[in-house]
Amino acid sequence: MSKKMPEVPAASLADIAFMLLIFFLVTTTMDVDSGLERRLPQWVEEQQDEEVDVKERNIFVVLVNRNNDLLVENEWTNIGELREKAKEFMANPADDVNLPEKEPKEIPFFGEVMVTKGVISLSNDLDTKYGTYIAVQNELVAAINELRDELAKSKFQKSYKDLEKEQQDAIRDIYPSRISEAEPKKRN
């Protein structure tokens, strides 16, 4: 008759597992990192003086001063109104002469569409609070995202984030995210 191996006691297994469990419980952080995603422009060596020729009506000027006040297209504005203004600027539904021009462009799924030439220009003071800056950025991004979403709903009956990649690209071509940030000015 073969000798039986003595069984390894498994009673302490639970204790070991508990210890590990408690360790992971303590060290775990559940928060998902998220934030506003942006792309910085390419660094160019000292050739800022050559002005890019953009017509006045095609620029949406947003200034934020050191007291965190907003000047949008030469008007004092609350942060709550910024989104609507930016949307109106980018969409220009009534072809207003003071709002940006449009040019015809061939886009998949849509055919020839009038695409806006508008650019949002954001500049801030060095003493602007970061919280305000993010709030402004957020409103501008939200404006573009809302326009895209509305277009996606009317064309594909789906919200923008549920579309196929090609469809998203097409909509992104119609409403490009053109937010340009001025170089910070040195104060003398």
Place this chain on the structure above:
Amino acid sequence: MSKFRASGNKELPPISTASLPDIVFMLLFFFMVTTTMREVTLNVKVKLPNATELSKLEKKSLVSYIYIGEPLKQWQAKFGIAPRIQLNDQFAGVADISNFVIAEREARDEAERPQMITSLKVDENTKMGIVADVKQELRKAAALHINYSSRKKP
């Protein structure tokens, strides 16, 4: 008497604990998978701003972090209360950023380098001056893909 007591054994049988390790292991694996270890100890106070148009940072391994904010209490005697930059575990100046970016880039695989993201964790009361300096440095170092870390607006 009744047939339920027919066995004559009055004592309750002990509850088997044999499946306890399995249950605990299941929990353990759940936490092991969901956990993300904090890599740095924060030396600055960072209260993130609120935003609604958030996008998630998918690949943690491709993200490098820059913290900007007021130094914590125990550092204030040494560094004052003006917002400072923290890279890895220590305070740094604006000039150190390019080296930091290069070191972070070296640590990744060559194939993954184009997808690297720099996450800026900046306190909402910081002035834009220091943030603008950091952004200029990032542009010089060609780390153009950035993420302004913020909290979901309730």
